Amino acid sequence: MKMSNKLIPRFWLFFATLLLSFNAFSFESGVSGTVSYRDLPAEARETLQLIRAGGPFPYEKDGSVFGNYEKVLPQRKRGYYREFTVKTPYVRHRGARRLVTGGEPQSTAEVYYTADHYRTFRRVSE
Template sequence: MSGIPQVNINQLPPEVQTTINLISIGSPYPHSKDGIVFKNLEGLLPPQTRGYYKEYTVPTPGATDRGTRRLVIGQNGEIYYTADHYITFQEVI
């Protein structure tokens, strides 16, 4: 266990599920940085080799930019959510 708190997807904003759906179908993403490598520089996620994690924007209603919400997806299907631009994470279950 990683020590990262777990959260049920139903407890998160609905835009999280929408973003997961886009990722699952490989749809064109709304932001050019969606799908780039997440480097885990903060060291808050379990250590993995570079390229293991990818990040995606979770839209924030009313935001005029990308906002602070992101999903980070691991190659083995792990899903991590941050509402505060990588300060804290929750593992989505």
């Protein structure tokens, strides 16, 4: 099957548009700016206080290694990032909100907040 010369430019335009619409191929980083500590939801501030205190955490997975498989955060060795659940009011499961910390387990020097289950992150500033 041979494409007509008129269809070839349209095909490539469609293909390029489709390719750039996928997040994995876009040129945007998943870390979109910062959010100040005071602008975090109250539940995220509570979770951050628990991290600094070393727990106890309400969810079993809190403190587990965050793999950064989507490569949204800066690349580090496995085990560098840890994830913590941020409670979502009126939701019976863990919800989509998380804090991800980098470095030592109780360190909050590098903290990222996501409200959309790891699609995008904002770095938390004090």
